[in-house]
Amino acid sequence: MRKSFSLLKKICVALAVSAVAFGCVCVAVAKFITSIKKQTLEEALAWQKDHYDTSWFDALSREAYTVKSYDGYVLHAELVRNPEETDRYVIISHGYTDNRYGNLKYMRDYLRNGYNCIIYDLRGHGENENTFCTYSVRESEDLACMIDDSYKRFGEEIELGLHGESLGAATTAAVLGKRQNLSFAVCDCGFADIMNVLQGASQKRGLPAWILKPASLASKLVNGYAFTEMRPIDALENNHVPMMFIHGAEDRFIVPDNSLRMNNATPGYSEYHLIEGAYHAQSVLTDPEEYGRLIDQFLAGIHKEETVKADNSTAEEGQDDPAED
Numbered sequence: 001m002r003k004s005f006s007l008l009k010k011i012c013v014a015l016a017v018s019a020v021a022f023g024c025v026c027v028a029v030a031k032f033i034t035s036i037k038k039q040t041l042e043e044a045l046a047w048q049k050d051h052y053d054t055s056w057f058d059a060l061s062r063e064a065y066t067v068k069s070y071d072g073y074v075l076h077a078e079l080v081r082n083p084e085e086t087d088r089y090v091i092i093s094h095g096y097t098d099n100r101y102g103n104l105k106y107m108r109d110y111l112r113n114g115y116n117c118i119i120y121d122l123r124g125h126g127e128n129e130n131t132f133c134t135y136s137v138r139e140s141e142d143l144a145c146m147i148d149d150s151y152k153r154f155g156e157e158i159e160l161g162l163h164g165e166s167l168g169a170a171t172t173a174a175v176l177g178k179r180q181n182l183s184f185a186v187c188d189c190g191f192a193d194i195m196n197v198l199q200g201a202s203q204k205r206g207l208p209a210w211i212l213k214p215a216s217l218a219s220k221l222v223n224g225y226a227f228t229e230m231r232p233i234d235a236l237e238n239n240h241v242p243m244m245f246i247h248g249a250e251d252r253f254i255v256p257d258n259s260l261r262m263n264n265a266t267p268g269y270s271e272y273h274l275i276e277g278a279y280h281a282q283s284v285l286t287d288p289e290e291y292g293r294l295i296d297q298f299l300a301g302i303h304k305e306e307t308v309k310a311d312n313s314t315a316e317e318g319q320d321d322p323a324e325d
Contacts, residue, residue: 023218029211030219033198033227034132036124037097044101044126051285054104067120067149069142076100076127077120077146080107088115088159091146093168095281096133099126105284106163109295115161116154120146122168132223135167135194135230140174147179159183161302164190166254166281170232173243173262177235184302186295188246189281192233192258192265200255233265240268242305244298248278248286271298
């Protein structure tokens with residue numbers, strides 16, 4: 001009897017130790033996935049200068065400022081003014097581990113189209129305080145605050161659009177579930193949900209994909225957010241902001257199907273374009289002429305539609321006015 005009890009006790013202890021060890025592994029995986037190895041502004045700017053001409057950037061008027069987010073977290077931002085006076089603005093959101101200077105490669109297309117560019121560091125990136133990544137959940141709340149601040153800071157009558165890359169694209173899509181007072185949104189190589197990206201990355205590294213579900217639960221317990229909650233596509237259910245999805249045809253990190261799924265999910269106007277030969281977050285560098293053409297064409301369509309709406313509104317107001325004797 002004593003031997004049986006001793007054996008049972010050993011089994012229980014072994015199971016408990018195994019459970020604790022497995023829990024620690026899940027927490028470690030969750031922390032690794034949500035950690036941010038951020039670049040400095042200097043590192044990001046140096047990368048841009050090594051890969052394309054940035055000489056035009058130094059000549060532009062810039063204004064650094066901060067925005068307080070919904071929970072008091074401080075976001076570092078910068079307004080890059082168009083050389084010509086304009087009431088058009090675009091908020092550009094960068095990718096994971098990058099910072100606001102990673103957005104320079106997209107700015108020239110918007111400057112050419114008469115936009116001021118608002119670039120900012122996503123939560124946990126750039127000059128912002130260190131924290132974990134929630135892959136669009138808290139980030140979209142921050143972007144909503146950036147949108148609100150832009151209208152307060154630059155005027156309620158401005159035209160405001162969004163552009164995002166990778167994590168920034170996912171954040172751009174996710175914020176549309178919170179804000180619809182926008183002229184457009186461009187999403188470049190964003191994910192529809194983070195789980196499919198993590199599953200793909202696990203398979204490539206020979207790791208068991210099943211670990212992601214308990215790691216998701218560990219993330220919920222440790223950080224307050226599960227991986228299964230990080231789904232920008234769900235925010236598009238009632239979206240009517242015009243969207244354009246761009247994706248590198250050779251992207252193997254966040255596969256193009258993510259953009260296609262989001263393109264199909266939004267009930268509003270949307271476009272979906274593949275850039276041939278482009279890998280992850282490389283579309284604008286792989287084929288800058290085609291990328292610029294797509295931006296020009298999309299924005300021209302937006303402005304044409306807005307002009308038609310304004311003309312129709314003016315005509316309707318004229319019909320409502322009582323006839324003068």
